[in-house]
C-alpha cells in the first residue's frame with residue numbers, strides 16, 4: 001500500500017443509496033432498504049426514483065413508468081444522462097453508450113447515401 005497524500009477521487013459510490021419509497025413523503029415512512037433499481041417516471045421532467053426489489057415489484061404492478069434499470073454507479077449523479085440503450089445512467093464521455101449512438105448515426109448515413 002502506498003502513502004499518497006491525495007485522496008483517490010472518482011465518481012461517487014452509490015452503493016449506500018436507499019430506496020426512496022415513502023408513503024406520505026414523511027421521514028417516519030421512509031423505506032430503509034438499499035436501493036437496487038432506478039425508475040424514470042417522466043422523461044420530460046426527469047422525475048426519477050430509487051427502489052429496492054420489493055418496491056420495484058410494487059411499482060411494476062401498480063404504476064406506469066418510462067424506463068427502469070439496475071442501480072449503477074452513475075445513477076442519480078449530476079449531469080448523468082439516462083441510458084435507454086444500455087439500461088443504465090451514463091456520462092457523455094462513456095464509450096459504451098457512445099458506441100451505440102455512433103452505430104445508429106452510421107446506419108442513418110448508409111441509408112442516406114444509398115438513395
Ligand SMILES: [Zn+2]
Nearest residue numbers: 019031052055
Ligand atoms: Zn423500498
Ligand SMILES: [Zn+2]
Nearest residue numbers: 038075088089
Ligand atoms: Zn440510473
